[in-house]
Amino acid sequence: MAVSASLFPESVETDRLRLERVDADDAGALDLYEHWRTExxxxxxxxxxxxxxxxxxxxxxxxxxxxxxxxxxxxxxAMYLLRPRDGEDRAGEIAGTTGLFTGWDQRLAVFGMWLRKPFWGRGYSGERADALFELAFDRLDLDVVRVSHVPENTNSERAITKYVDRHGGRREGRFRNRVSFDDGSIHDTVEYSVSQSEWAAADGAETAVEFRD
Structure with missing residues (x-):
């Protein structure tokens, strides 16, 4: 299925965050190395x-x-850089990254996220999830969103459970040997899903969302 890249907005703004799509001409995205490097x-x-x-x-x-x-x-x-907007502590810095990945044949979206430690505990995970749900369901008209974490990641468990419940979704269960890490280890995952109909009925967004193309 051929899909126009324009379906993924260049940027997304919420009350406190700006999501900037990673593009070929965005040399500044290499600033990520300062946060992804070994030291x-x-x-x-x-x-x-x-x-x-x-x-x-x-x-x-x-x-x-x-x-x-x-x-x-x-x-x-699409992969997006997360930056706090003006008025937030450390506004404009790269706080982390997030992504929405599609399975068009299954009418599915999968969310991912990585966040720097100084930005933990601010509720940014749920706020960017509000934006990605709207992108997946309203703009891309997909049927289901899936999100997961490894069982040991209790911080992600709390954040994901909160926004999945708020958007009417559910915990699907624990799946054995679901993901391989770059270090060669294999891990279980705990997976959650939200359907478009559940999302529409729950109306659980806590922030305004604006797409910019």
């Missing part, structure tokens, strides 16, 4: 439960961003 502050904690490991060279980050651009151009999803 970055708190990087071991912030990547403990993600499938990738910190990078030891900027080239690795560049390759990751190139793959993200390919996804946009192929209509398979």
């Amino acid at each position: 970055a502050p708190n990087v071991e904690e912030s990547t403990e439960y993600v499938s990738w490991e910190p990078y030891d060279h900027p080239n690795g980050v560049a390759e990751t961003l190139e793959r993200a651009v390919d996804r946009v151009e192929g209509g398979d999803g």
